[in-house]
Amino acid sequence: MLASFATVSLAWLSSAANANTYPSKPITVIVPFAAGGPTDASARAVASALAQEMGKSFVVENVPGAGGSIGTARAAAASPDGYTLLWGTGSGLSILPNLKPLSYDARKSFAPISMVLSAPFVFAASPRLEVKTIEEFVALGKSRPMELNYSSSGTGGTAHMIGELFNMKAGIEAVHVPYNGGAPMMHALLAGDVDYAFDTPTSIVPLAEDKRIIPLAVTSLKRWPALPDVRTLDEIGYKDFDATTWFGLLAPASTPADRIELISKSVQKVLANPETRGKLEKSGFFVDGTTPAEFAKKIDEDTKLWAELIQNAKIKITN
Numbered sequence: 028m029l030a031s032f033a034t035v036s037l038a039w040l041s042s043a044a045n046a047n048t049y050p051s052k053p054i055t056v057i058v059p060f061a062a063g064g065p066t067d068a069s070a071r072a073v074a075s076a077l078a079q080e081m082g083k084s085f086v087v088e089n090v091p092g093a094g095g096s097i098g099t100a101r102a103a104a105a106s107p108d109g110y111t112l113l114w115g116t117g118s119g120l121s122i123l124p125n126l127k128p129l130s131y132d133a134r135k136s137f138a139p140i141s142m143v144l145s146a147p148f149v150f151a152a153s154p155r156l157e158v159k160t161i162e163e164f165v166a167l168g169k170s171r172p173m174e175l176n177y178s179s180s181g182t183g184g185t186a187h188m189i190g191e192l193f194n195m196k197a198g199i200e201a202v203h204v205p206y207n208g209g210a211p212m213m214h215a216l217l218a219g220d221v222d223y224a225f226d227t228p229t230s231i232v233p234l235a236e237d238k239r240i241i242p243l244a245v246t247s248l249k250r251w252p253a254l255p256d257v258r259t260l261d262e263i264g265y266k267d268f269d270a271t272t273w274f275g276l277l278a279p280a281s282t283p284a285d286r287i288e289l290i291s292k293s294v295q296k297v298l299a300n301p302e303t304r305g306k307l308e309k310s311g312f313f314v315d316g317t318t319p320a321e322f323a324k325k326i327d328e329d330t331k332l333w334a335e336l337i338q339n340a341k342i343k344i345t346n
Contacts, residue, residue: 049109049285049286049289050081050082050083050109050110051083052083052110053083053084053085053086053110054077054081054083054084054085054086054109054110054111054112055085055086055087055088055110055111055112056070056074056085056086056087056088056112056113056114056276057088057090057098057099057101057102057105057111057112057113057114058070058087058088058089058090058098058114059090059091059092059095059096059097059098059099059102059113059114059115059116059119060089060091060095060098060116061089061091062089065227065229065310065311066114066116066274067087067089068310069114069143069144069274069307069310069312070087070114070274071087072303072306072307072310073114073143073144073276073294073297073307074086074087076297076300076303077290077293077294077297079297080293080296080297081289081290081293087114094118094119094123094183094184095116095118095119095123096119096123096129096131098113099113099115099119099120099129099131100129100130100131102115102137102277102279103130103131103136103137103279103280104130104131104279105279106279107138107278107279107280107281107282107283108282108283108286109278109282109283109286109287109290111278111279112140112276112277112278112290113137113276113277113278114274114275114276115137115274115275115276115277116272116273116274117185117271117272117273117274117329118184118185118272120133120137120277120326120329120330121133121326121329121330121332121333122183122184122185122188122329122333123183124330125330125333125334125337126183126337126342126343126344127344133326133330134323134326134327134330135280136279136280137277137278137279137280138277138278138279138280138281138282138287138319139275139277139319139322139323139326140275140276140277140278140287140290140291140294140319140322141275141276141290141291141294141295141315141316141317141318141319141322142273142274142275142315142316142317142321142322142325143274143275143276143294143298143314143315143316144273144274144275144307144312144313144314144315145247145271145272145273145274145312145313145315146227146228146229146247146271146272146273146311146312146313147227147228147245147246147247147251147270147271147313148185148186148189148225148226148227148245148246148270148271148272149225149226149227149228149231149232149235149242149244149245149246149251149254149257150193150223150225150242150243150244150245150246150260151216151223151224151225151226151231151234151235151240151241151242151243152164152222152223152240152241152243153216153219153221153222153223153240153241154238154239154240154241155219155222156222156223156241158241158243159241160243161243161244161258161260161263162263164223164243165197165198165199168194168197168199168200168201169198169199172199172200173200173201173202175199175201175202175222175223176201176202176203176204176221176222177190177201177202177203177204177221177222177223177224177225178204178205178206178212178213178215178216178220178221178224179203179204179205179206179212179224179225180205180206180207180208180209180212181205181206181207181208182203182205182342182343182344183342183344184205185270185272186209186212186224186225186226187203187205187342188270188333188336188337188342189225189246189270190203190224190225191203191336191340191342192268192270192332192336193225193246193260193265193268195336195339195340196260196265196268197265201222201223204220204221209226209230212224212226213226213230213234216240217234217239217240225246227272227311228251228253228254228311229310229311231254232251232253232254235254242254242257243257244257244258244259244260244263245257245258245259245260246259246260246268246269246270246271247259247269247270247271247313248261248267248269249313252308270332271313273315273325275317275322276290276294277322278290287319288319291318291319294316295316298314298315298316299316
């Protein structure tokens, strides 16, 4: 009996020691998009900083495909031990689940850790429209229903959703022209094939400086630093208009709470570092670093926002 008690005690002590020494091996961060883009670059920057903070390697694994759902599903199915995390995106967690059946549920399949970064979209109009303000654009759009058109990076993507959200709130009707990616979407605007588009500041700011497009508004609740004179849609009168793209860390559901808390606090520490923060801001992001509860609330709010829009605008995807 004493031997049995000793065996149980040693097993418990070993388990406790392992918990207290987390992480004891490298942590994998699944990025559900291909290497080289902004999603991948931001994940690698944060992973590198976390590796220094937590004393273990963070290995980025790119698992692209199906709008991010393949990598997201793999992360959801991983062991809930804190050694596999997801670099989740707003599109993959709050938009795509409203558009087609998926093997994962954004809230039930994951434990949110922190919304790390976000970026607004900028409303960009073609100079040929000869409008200088959102008010002028909306007046033009209302006078020409279904005559203006806007490009997006694909049906169901964030740019498309924000475009539809704005059109609905502004009370205008326009034609959506989807392209296969952000580059052709903006090329269409520059070529005069479409009248307006929504894109992130990294794409918009250089074009605005060259006066190749007219930036009319920002979709976040605060202005973008490099476009200080461009008002937010909320300021203009579209109350609480807050539509951004965001990236955050999540773990599979049932991951131990103490590990979630440790990673979340580590994220906040690295984002408080002026050098790390500065690099991320220069890359085109607002630095957030939310708590798990704040991140969960954001996912819920965005999921509700896009679900209502998809239903009201009758948005469907075929793949």
